[in-house]
Amino acid sequence: MDAALDLARWQFGTTTVYHFLFVPVTIGLSLLVAILNTMWVRTGKPAYKRATKFWGMLFLINFAMGVVTGIVQEFQFGMNWSAYSRFVGDIFGAPLALEALLAFFLESTFLGLWLFGWNLLPKLVHLACIWLVAFGTTLSAYFILAANSFMQWPVGYRVVHRAELVDFGAVLTNKVLLAAFPHTILGCWLSGGAILMAISAWHLARGRDVDVFRPSLRLGVIAVLVGAGGTLISGDVLGKIMTQTQPMKIAAAEALYETAQPAPFSLFTIGTLEGTRPIFKLEIPGLLSWLATADFSAKVEGINNLNADYQRIFGPGDYRPYIPITYWGFRLMIGFGMLTALVAVVLLWFTRKGLVRGPSWMWRLAVWAVVLPFLAHSFGWIFTEMGRQPWIVFSQMHTSAGVSPTNGPGIVLTSLIAFTVLYGVLAVVEVALMIKYGRQSPPPAEESEQGGGEPSFAY
Structure with missing residues (x-):
């Protein structure tokens, strides 16, 4: 049982951290694409429409990859954590059902309308679609965090052989949730902004499409700085809630x-x-x-x-909990996030007053800095989940009691290897697609402005 428990924990940790590499990019880019789309509608400048389509393609890639990797998360509850699923299923099922039926339906439906609605929908209706996508991705995060916050600080339940939901409002207003939600969303702005900074810097270093990538770079810098400042403030609030609850x-x-x-x-x-x-x-x-x-x-x-x-x-x-992981996870989370902000400040300085200039090392720094917020997110989640141990539901259920009792080490090891190989393949696909489309130039202005029913992103 100990071997099966350790393998199940490794599998869930690996797949969760991997899945969350895509989530902040999806949430962050949805807002930034909506802002660029709004700038195009307000100004009519072709450069903003080109930027909207360019970043929209990268958002679409991450959205699809996030859906694929996220399915495994819920699958694992029944496969490796059946005792836990039986105990909290009545409570966990409610926010997860709302996430699927309301938030995911909202974002996927309006993403389709936005994707295929170029030149077919009125501008304002088309713009509303991408803002509803951004709202849907944010709402999805709220419901997922509601489920996770119950694990951190269970509320709105009673235990009669298993946890039964008695107050769904309490679950949706859990004080841990209300503190963790803005902290997570602001961290997503950090990741989305870093993507804009890195890819824009790559193009600007080569003098390509300056009219598109300079405003994209500046928007990415602003998103990173707002995200970094916001995560510090919200993290301070979350730390005080953590002291009260855990x-x-x-x-x-x-x-x-x-x-x-x-x-x-x-x-x-x-x-x-x-x-x-x-x-x-x-x-x-x-x-x-x-x-x-x-x-x-x-x-x-x-x-x-x-x-x-x-x-x-x-x-x-x-x-x-295991102290070295919690100690260093906490510091690495803060450190990598602040390093991202430092890179943004450097870029802000070199691109001030409408200029696009700077030494070659600055552009390389901006490109490689794209990994920093992902490291911050990963260490943050590792700290959050490892710091709760040995509880899977704080004060109610130990992690060792939540594992599936009939799964031996061989079964869990086989699925761990299968998921690792699958995720390795998906990682190669994701990186290849991001590099391929990130290196391409946005669609030319005349193509963006033609009115003849080109409903796709094929450019």
């Missing part, structure tokens, strides 16, 4: 074993492999107290004290 997670984020008042925040630590004893620390006094409570002098409970409290409340056991 104090062990905030203590694990600092590897704070003993209760401290005030509690420092370490920027960098060298310690023993298991994270129990630091050898060297570079820390800021009182900062963890502020992050946890908005008071630089407040007390923050340590891991050892909390573990003892949980043992009294929930029974014997070890309620500590």
Whole structure:
């Protein structure tokens, strides 16, 4: 059972992180494409229509890939986590059903209308379609986060052999959800903006289609800076909610074993492999107290004290997450996000006052910086989920109790290998398509402006 549990956790972690590589790009690009489409409708400038179609193609690729990889997520609940599915199915099913029936239907339907409605729908109706797509992708994220937030802080339920839904409104207004949603969406702007920056920089370095890619670059820079600033603010709010709901997670984020008042925040630590004893620390006094409570002098409970409290409340056991992962995951999430913002500031400086200039290293930096927000997202989700361990539903169900009891290690290993190979193939397809269409020039102005019923993106 331990081997099957470990393999099931590896499989779910691998597929979840992989799937979330596409989600922030889809959410972020949907908004940015809608903004570009709006700029074209308002100004009538052909460059904005060319930009809308160019970025719309890349959005479409990521949307399709996100749908394919997301199907596996729900499939895994029944395959590897049947005990968990039986326990929370009554609650989990409601937001997931709304995500499929309402949000996904909204985004997929209006994406089709927008995709094939060029020169067929009135401009304002066509524009409304892409804004409804952007709204649908955001709404989809809300319902998915509602399900995840129940795992972090269960509300609106009662337990009669299994968790039963008694207040769906409480599930949709979970305080963890209300804090995590803006943090996630603003992070998606960071990823969408980084895509615009990287591809625009590649074209501008070659002097290609400056009228299209300079405004695209500037829009990407703005999106990154707004996303970075917003994630810092919303992350601060989320950290304080985390202290109220999962104090062990905030203590694990600092590897704070003993209760401290005030509690420092370490920027960098060298310690023993298991994270129990630091050898060297570079820390800021009182900062963890502020992050946890908005008071630089407040007390923050340590891991050892909390573990003892949980043992009294929930029974014997070890309620500590794996500290090195939570500690470094928290810092790498913040670090990679802020590095993305730093690149955006550099680009903003070199492209100020309508100029497109700068050394070659700047363009290369912008292109390679595209990986930074994806690393930030990945480490953020790893911290969020690993910091909750050993709970699969906090305070209600241990992760070890949620695994399918009849699945042996061989079955799980076989599916893990199959999914890994499949996702590897999809990764090659995704990268190849993004490179292929990212290197192409947008459709020429005369083609964009012709009125003769060209309803597709074939350019």
